Amino acid sequence: MRSSRRHPLLVPVLLCALAVLAARPTDGMDGDGGSGAALAPQVARLYEDAATATRQYEDGRLAAEEQRAKALEYERLLEGQREKTDAMREDLGRIARAQYRGGGGLPLTARMLLADDPDELMRGRRAVSRANQAVDRVIGENLRAEARLAADETKAQAAWRALEKRNADLARLKKKIEGKLEAARSRLEGQADSSVAAGSCPGAVRLDQPDRPADASWVAPVETYELSASFGSGGSRWANRHTGQDFAVPIGTPVRSAGAGRVLKVSCGGAFGIQVVVQHAGGYYTQYAHLAAVAVDQGDRVEAGQWIAQSGTTGNSTGPHLHFEVRVTPETGSALDPVPWLSRRGVPLL
Structure with a gap:
């Protein structure tokens, strides 16, 4: 399970990774691919670049889905908060109408003069006042919570849109790399077939080696297959x-x-x-x-x-x-x- 915490640095980090990958040199692969000696390491580097772009694209897609779910959850919470606030306002309206029908609109001074027991009237007034203050507090808290939820929703939607744009850019880059890789593979195989037909083995072309597990005595001959x-x-x-x-x-x-x-x-x-x-x-x-x-x-x-x-x-x-x-x-x-x-x-x- 992925954490539900927000990661505010996720989008900048992924965009930086995209920029580094896009800037990576491909040794003239925009041209004719260079000599046979240069072609093999170019294919190896393009192979790695395509794999890296694929992993980054998949990571970004999962992050975008996570961000989308978070935005929908914010919207659900916001809608629930709105319903609670509307219900509370309706309750207050009913209370106000009941008070008015029961003489609640009579000036306090007049009610005190007409009352048989002014102390009891004042106690009732204080109770009503405290109740109104409690209701006002709840309304204030709900409004502040609604504002926070709305702000969080806006941030989530903005982050999701940024991730979607980043993924679209990365998909285009991945397609470009794979196109170059396919062309380079074809030329590499053509050179290999020519060497076999001529009975002349091509010389070793050294490749930049990946990091290898220090404790691995045996491995599969290819990593993905x-x-x-x-x-x-x-x-x-x-x-x-x-x-x-x-x-x-x-x-x-x-x-x-x-x-x-x-x-x-x-x-x-x-x-x-x-x-x-x-x-x-x-x-x-x-x-x-x-x-x-x-x-x-x-x-x-x-x-x-x-x-x-x-x-x-x-x-x-x-x-x-x-x-x-x-x-x-x-x-x-x-x-x-x-x-x-x-x-x-x-x-x-x-």
């Missing part, structure tokens, strides 16, 4: 059975080393297209295939969660995805089912 073809499944695309686990992800998605180890092989061509094989302690190897770009060289030491490549659809592939294998030798034919293997190492694939 949908599982597609599983280990052992059959189909016309494979000579025998599927030898790995496929992760359906867009072209250019950063690919992570599942664990610490050494890059044993970077190669291209054949059914796997551009691929990386990492050697791990304990006699295990992981393979990452159908890549669009690599970020490591053969012999490099890598850590769990380190970005080592970007996904693609090179080689024998019907669409963008990462083919991931766990093997007991570096070569094809020694694969294990990656899902239970990672699960035993604290990485469930959902």
